[in-house]
Amino acid sequence: MALYKLNVNGSDHSVEALPDMPLLWVLRDMLDLTGSKFGCGIGACGACTVLLDGAEAQSCQVTVSAIGKKKVTTIEGLSKDGSHPLQKAWIEHDVPQCGYCQAGQIMAGAALLHKNPHPTDAEIDDTFAFHVCRCGTYQRVRDAVKAAGAKK
Amino acid sequence: MSDRKEVSRRSFIQLIGGVGASLALGSFSSLACADVTKKDKAGNTAVFEPNAFVRVDPDGSVTVTIICPDAGQGSRTALAMLVAEELDVDWHKIKVVQAPANQSLYGRQGIGGSHTIIAQYNELRQVGAATRYLLVAAAAKTWNVDASTLKTSNGHVLSADGKKSISYGDLTAAAATIPLPTTKPELKKDADFKLIGKGATRVDNPDVVTGKAMYGLDVKVPGMLYAVIERTPAFGAKVKSINDTDAHQIPGVLQVFEVPSGVAVVATNTWAALKGRKAVKVDWDLGPNADLDSAKITAQLKAAVGPHKEMPAGAKVIDATFDFPYLAHATMEPLNAVADVQDDHCTIWTGTQQPNGAQGQVANMLKLPVEKVTVNVMLLGGGFGRRLSNEYVVDAVNVSKAMTKPVKVMWTREDDMRHDNYRPACHASLRGAVDTSGNPVGWSHQTITAGGGRPGGQFGGANIAYDIPDAAMLQAGVRVAVPTGAWRSVENTLHNVANECFIDELAHAAGKDPFEFRRSLIKNDRLRNVLETAAKKGNWGAPLAAGHGRGIACFQGYGSYAAHVIELSVEGKKIKLHRAVCVVDCGTAVNPKGVEAQMQGACTDGLSTALRAAITIKNGGVVEGSWTDFQWMSLDAMPKVEVTIITGTGGPGGMGEVGYPSVAPAVANALFSATGKRVRKFPISLDEMV
Numbered sequence: 001m002a003l004y005k006l007n008v009n010g011s012d013h014s015v016e017a018l019p020d021m022p023l024l025w026v027l028r029d030m031l032d033l034t035g036s037k038f039g040c041g042i043g044a045c046g047a048c049t050v051l052l053d054g055a056e057a058q059s060c061q062v063t064v065s066a067i068g069k070k071k072v073t074t075i076e077g078l079s080k081d082g083s084h085p086l087q088k089a090w091i092e093h094d095v096p097q098c099g100y101c102q103a104g105q106i107m108a109g110a111a112l113l114h115k116n117p118h119p120t121d122a123e124i125d126d127t128f129a130f131h132v133c134r135c136g137t138y139q140r141v142r143d144a145v146k147a148a149g150a151k152k
Numbered sequence: 153m154s155d156r157k158e159v160s161r162r163s164f165i166q167l168i169g170g171v172g173a174s175l176a177l178g179s180f181s182s183l184a185c186a187d188v189t190k191k192d193k194a195g196n197t198a199v200f201e202p203n204a205f206v207r208v209d210p211d212g213s214v215t216v217t218i219i220c221p222d223a224g225q226g227s228r229t230a231l232a233m234l235v236a237e238e239l240d241v242d243w244h245k246i247k248v249v250q251a252p253a254n255q256s257l258y259g260r261q262g263i264g265g266s267h268t269i270i271a272q273y274n275e276l277r278q279v280g281a282a283t284r285y286l287l288v289a290a291a292a293k294t295w296n297v298d299a300s301t302l303k304t305s306n307g308h309v310l311s312a313d314g315k316k317s318i319s320y321g322d323l324t325a326a327a328a329t330i331p332l333p334t335t336k337p338e339l340k341k342d343a344d345f346k347l348i349g350k351g352a353t354r355v356d357n358p359d360v361v362t363g364k365a366m367y368g369l370d371v372k373v374p375g376m377l378y379a380v381i382e383r384t385p386a387f388g389a390k391v392k393s394i395n396d397t398d399a400h401q402i403p404g405v406l407q408v409f410e411v412p413s414g415v416a417v418v419a420t421n422t423w424a425a426l427k428g429r430k431a432v433k434v435d436w437d438l439g440p441n442a443d444l445d446s447a448k449i450t451a452q453l454k455a456a457v458g459p460h461k462e463m464p465a466g467a468k469v470i471d472a473t474f475d476f477p478y479l480a481h482a483t484m485e486p487l488n489a490v491a492d493v494q495d496d497h498c499t500i501w502t503g504t505q506q507p508n509g510a511q512g513q514v515a516n517m518l519k520l521p522v523e524k525v526t527v528n529v530m531l532l533g534g535g536f537g538r539r540l541s542n543e544y545v546v547d548a549v550n551v552s553k554a555m556t557k558p559v560k561v562m563w564t565r566e567d568d569m570r571h572d573n574y575r576p577a578c579h580a581s582l583r584g585a586v587d588t589s590g591n592p593v594g595w596s597h598q599t600i601t602a603g604g605g606r607p608g609g610q611f612g613g614a615n616i617a618y619d620i621p622d623a624a625m626l627q628a629g630v631r632v633a634v635p636t637g638a639w640r641s642v643e644n645t646l647h648n649v650a651n652e653c654f655i656d657e658l659a660h661a662a663g664k665d666p667f668e669f670r671r672s673l674i675k676n677d678r679l680r681n682v683l684e685t686a687a688k689k690g691n692w693g694a695p696l697a698a699g700h701g702r703g704i705a706c707f708q709g710y711g712s713y714a715a716h717v718i719e720l721s722v723e724g725k726k727i728k729l730h731r732a733v734c735v736v737d738c739g740t741a742v743n744p745k746g747v748e749a750q751m752q753g754a755c756t757d758g759l760s761t762a763l764r765a766a767i768t769i770k771n772g773g774v775v776e777g778s779w780t781d782f783q784w785m786s787l788d789a790m791p792k793v794e795v796t797i798i799t800g801t802g803g804p805g806g807m808g809e810v811g812y813p814s815v816a817p818a819v820a821n822a823l824f825s826a827t828g829k830r831v832r833k834f835p836i837s838l839d840e841m842v
């Protein structure tokens with residue numbers, strides 16, 4: 001066990017954890033940030049996706065000891081009040097079904113739009129091919145990402 | 153909740169019911185609702201809560217109690233719409249709360265069989281209408297006018313001339329003194345609907361997109377411990393011995409012990425529990441199924457096929473078989489539950505499709521009266537039939553009881569995939585015949601499922617939408633140790649897929665166009681209409697580019713009708729999906745956005761199971777463990793999904809399942825159109841087509 005200092009959604013935290021504890025469980029069990037979801041634990045679904053210094057990362061695949069000074073952004077910290085263009089587009093396009101995969105989809109979209117505000121279909125394919133939505137919301141994910149990009 | 157209030161609520165349920173056995177409703181009562189107001193914190197204004205389903209606050213907001221779980225099908229939204237419609241309240245003023253399990257108050261709360269909206273369509277509109285009646289009567293009393301002269305709009309009561317207006321929020325105290333009506337208030341005519349049929353975005357969206365939505369796995373209660381369970385490697389295996397020495401070396405691991413479903417590892421956080429589980433060494437007695445595998449199961453299924461019915465003499469006879477694998481539900485949120493078992497009561501937090509079942513089961517386990525078991529229903533990260541049973545709740549109760557602390561039991565993805573109640577594997581054998589003028593004159597379908605079902609079976613109605621003389625079907629099962637259960641559209645995942653592939657083959661044998669052939673034989677007008685619409689939207693008959701194919705299929709069930717046209721192309725060893733045209737007639741589409749979502753989702757399921765996903769049995773257990781080997785459709789592989797809703801009136805049909813059963817056959821038929829080869833096995837492999 002060791003003490004780790006983390007910056008999550010702009011706030012500093014220190015947690016005592018095993019060095020190999022994935023960030024996902026630090027967020028969920030220790031910081032009560034349950035927006036990032038457990039879908040597989042092996043980096044195969046994207047439900048746990050967060051941003052590390054603005055880039056997409058699967059929090060089930062990053063250990064607490066590997067984070068260092070990188071800033072962590074979770075769905076709870078994407079905006080103060082749900083006003084990120086993707087969050088708004090997600091509501092407008094009524095994307096969620098069960099909703100469980102959606103934080104991961106939105107965070108992946110946020111990283112994509114950050115790099116490229118007007119992604120092509122092929123770029124959207126590239127980013128989201130990895131993100132499983134068992135409910136099949138893909139059509140609306142695509143539509144909402146495009147709409148949010150257009151507004152950015 | 154006080155007893156008096158309980159009585160008053162029940163009376164209201166009786167008022168609004170009458171016909172709806174589903175909510176256990178009875179006759180009418182004119183009981184005054186004197187005890188249904190609450191003072192707010194300031195002690196002056198009142199909350200109007202005339203029944204178990206709806207509450208009006210002084211700020212004009214209306215809270216609707218949702219009695220059924222929402223597994224992603226959008227029922228929380230659609231059910232609230234029903235109340236809002238008749239109450240004439242602005243949709244933005246609606247909030248929803250999820251009811252805990254309470255069958256005596258709410259009736260059956262389970263979700264399955266696509267019946268959630270059908271069952272509550274009249275009742276919840278009655279709730280809205282009766283509440284509106286009380287608010288209107290309160291305004292009439294306040295203004296000293298006849299209630300029949302008043303109108304309502306957007307959460308306000310309006311005077312006849314529209315000059316006076318009072319918000320529902322300002323009527324709460326007065327409304328609470330009005331006796332319930334003595335006859336059921338009249339419901340709106342379909343033509344007057346403002347919300348039903350227009351569509352609303354989901355009530356849970358704002359919480360979902362900000363990470364606030366609470367699923368079972370997100371629950372944390374004070375003092376809660378975390379547990380995972382090392383589960384049987386083969387169905388029916390038993391624990392011989394446990395070596396937990398290494399597990400206890402892991403900081404945070406508290407206890408390791410046997411439970412009925414395996415070996416529980418309890419820790420202070422999820423990661424420690426997972427690590428502890430890895431470190432536990434369990435010696436298993438693999439039991440009687442240790443050499444069961446998929447090949448043996450398929451052989452068993454094939455061996456159970458009997459002689460087909462005789463085909464008419466002189467007709468052209470064709471045969472086909474179809475093999476279907478087991479399918480996991482693979483809900484995005486793996487199964488889980490939190491249980492807090494105390495001496496004289498127990499509290500559960502979970503996402504379940506059967507809150508009442510969970511409550512009863514836990515009460516039985518703990519020998520507690522049902523009312524001493526609270527089941528808090530969280531959002532479900534997917535259901536599809538998996539959460540109709542409550543093994544994860546049983547796990548949590550067993551572990552919490554042993555620890556005398558609240559415990560969350562999480563199934564890993566691998567646990568979830570390897571310990572499901574699977575859509576049964578199946579072998580279908582079909583024989584049909586056409587006469588010399590191309591009319592179908594014989595149809596015999598045998599479907600043998602590895603569902604543990606009956607070993608025999610009887611030829612009965614063919615369960616097809618087509619008018620074919622003496623068409624018959626035999627359903628039989630062989631007993632296999634793999635547990636099976638309901639999977640979105642259940643038997644129709646097999647029967648309709650086989651039927652819709654085979655009718656295509658009959659059309660071909662008859663030298664007819666598969667769409668025209670179906671159209672000429674369909675018995676039901678609504679089904680014919682969706683089929684024709686799909687053909688039109690899908691440009692049926694238009695020339696196809698080289699390598700492209702187009703396939704069509706349809707389905708009726710759950711009170712609804714669906715048809716699909718799939719266009720795809722085959723390039724070398726690759727199947728590329730271009731278009732999925734989905735048409736549905738579900739009568740009254742309460743929330744068209746939700747209907748569209750269900751069609752999109754079911755289409756994704758259909759494509760996934762046609763082309764990718766299968767569960768394989770080896771050494772008595774399941775091979776696949778995660779999304780890497782149980783592959784679902786991904787965004788990049790999806791075709792454009794175009795949904796057309798044929799709107800009807802007179803009430804809704806079911807939407808949860810109708811969109812699934814005609815997708816896979818449309819894919820198979822499109823592949824025939826592209827390659828001239830037929831599918832005999834799912835998921836489809838080009839190499840295995842004949």
Ligand code: FES
Pocket residue numbers: 037038039040041042043044045046047048049058059060061
């Ligand atoms: S939970 Fe991290 S990728 Fe699936």
Ligand code: FES
Pocket residue numbers: 096097098099100101102132133134135136137224484533534
């Ligand atoms: S919305 Fe249910 S898994 Fe994506």
